[in-house]
Amino acid sequence: MKTHKNHFFILPLLFISLFFTGCKSNTDPKTDESVIEITESSENAMDPLPSWNDGATKEAIISYVQDVTNINSPNFIDVNDRIATFDNDGTLWSEQPVYFQFFFAIDRVKSLAADHPEWKNEQPFKAVLENNMEDLKKQGMKGLIEIIMTTHAGMTTDEFEAIVKNWITTAEHPVKKRKFTEMVFQPMLELLEYLRANEFKTFIVSGGGIEFMRPWTEQVYGIPKDQVVGSSIQTEYDYNNGNPVIKRLAKIDFIDDKEGKPIGINRFIGKKPVFAAGNSDGDLQMLRWTDANEHKSFQLYIHHTDSIREWAYDRKSHIGTFDKGLDEAQEKGWTLVDMERDWKVVYPFEL
Secondary structure, three states: OOOOOOOOOHHHHHHHHHHHHHHOOOOOHHHHHHHHHHHHHHHHHOOOOOOOOOOOHHHHHHHHHHHHHOOHHHHOOOOHHHHHOOOOEEOOOOOOOOOOHHHHHHHHHHHHHHHHHHHHHOOOOHHOOOHHHHHHHHHOOOOOOOHHHHHOOOEEEHHHHHHHHHHHHHHHHHOOOOOOHHOHHHHHHHHHHHHHHHOOEEEEEEEEEEEHOOOOOOOOOOOOHEEEEEEEEEEEEEEEOOOOOEEEEEEEEEEEOOOHHHHHHHOOOOOOOEEEEEOOOOHHHHHHHHHHOOOEEEEEEOEEEOOOOOOOOOOOOOOOOOHHHHHHHHHHEEEEEEHHHHHHHHHHHHO
């Protein structure tokens, strides 16, 4: 992979450091301290991915960005075509032991249970109210869809957004005992910032619900609502006696997973990405779509290998299965992030 050193932001910092070093007084210890602070600050500024360990993975990312943003490179990509897409669950934040949106749905069942006494005897709601995860698993996809439809529909989009905002600011992960928004990956936050600093437009393309993610993605990831692509349920417009609303219906509209991801990208973004990141077989089609771009592209797969700081799983996991994607990434030479080896920290609270 070709590399090109981008001196435009490094040289001014070196100049400042040299200037202050040259002007210091050998008899003034306070000046010495300020020089040390400026030098350390300059070194940190020169590393766009400080939570990534030095190595092949970090070098591959930086080399790619420097290459395609260098106007003199044959691989230069115009700003308008610098599209980067990221899966959410397992790529930007954790996803074990179940997808975080499912925890939201479970909490919604419990909050609505007082108005539905029949749920005490009806599956899959009975299993949720009894905290019986084994019985809940037995309900399969049919039970999961019933829970999602019941807890995510029957209200306006504004009402649903308010419910999500309240939950995301208060709910905690049952294992880590941290707010879900604290379980985002610090190295990936840095990667998003690095790409945007180089004029990439960053999108979320996730199997998660689009209206579940939109209320908080800008605050957490710096990704605005209109750059979120996700699964959705059907909606309808209601004039509502002069107060227009959009109502959420208990019908699936679009599943943004596997083959749905390239379709969603084409429908809502309109351009092939040049950079794509995922962590499971559900992201494979998105990475293939990116690999088919006429521009030089970059495919990034997060491999969950850290059982101490996060979770270790891949081929046989019931969540985030990484089997075919792992094989294809190795065959095609895509970049594989070894979480245990490549990341200094996993979560922001570890800093």
